[in-house]
Amino acid sequence: MKLILTAEVDKLGVAGDVVDVKDGYGRNFLLPNGFAIKWTRGGESQIEGIKRSRDAREIRDLDHAKEVRDQLEGLKVELPVNAGENGKLFGAVTPAMVASAIKKAGGPNVDKRNVEINKTIKATGTHTVGVVLHEAVTAHFGVEVVPA
16 A cells, blocks of 8 residues: 655654555554555645655754754743642643743744653743754753743
């Protein structure tokens, strides 16, 4: 079965790749979960759009990663969450919440899978998180968790 990936799949490829997989894997996993669409000649135009959006988000090289790191480290990220009277959160801060807070603060698009939270954040205050931009570059910056 020939498919066009719409998201990154481990050990298979990244968004925009045309892959040939077994029928069961494509029909039972990739297609229902939205990781792929069926390949057609008309789908070639979709591949270009997927690759353009991937290139816009992707870190190009080490120098670009360092530029993005400097931009992130200079950013003031504020994350409003539901919290009790004593500052304890109802739940915990997730990498997806941090990624969306970075975007709202005017930072670059960051994939939630690249956000590293070393210690679970369950209280208001300033906490340090990391974002892996390149194999050799990680940006560490403070996220201020405030009650909503």
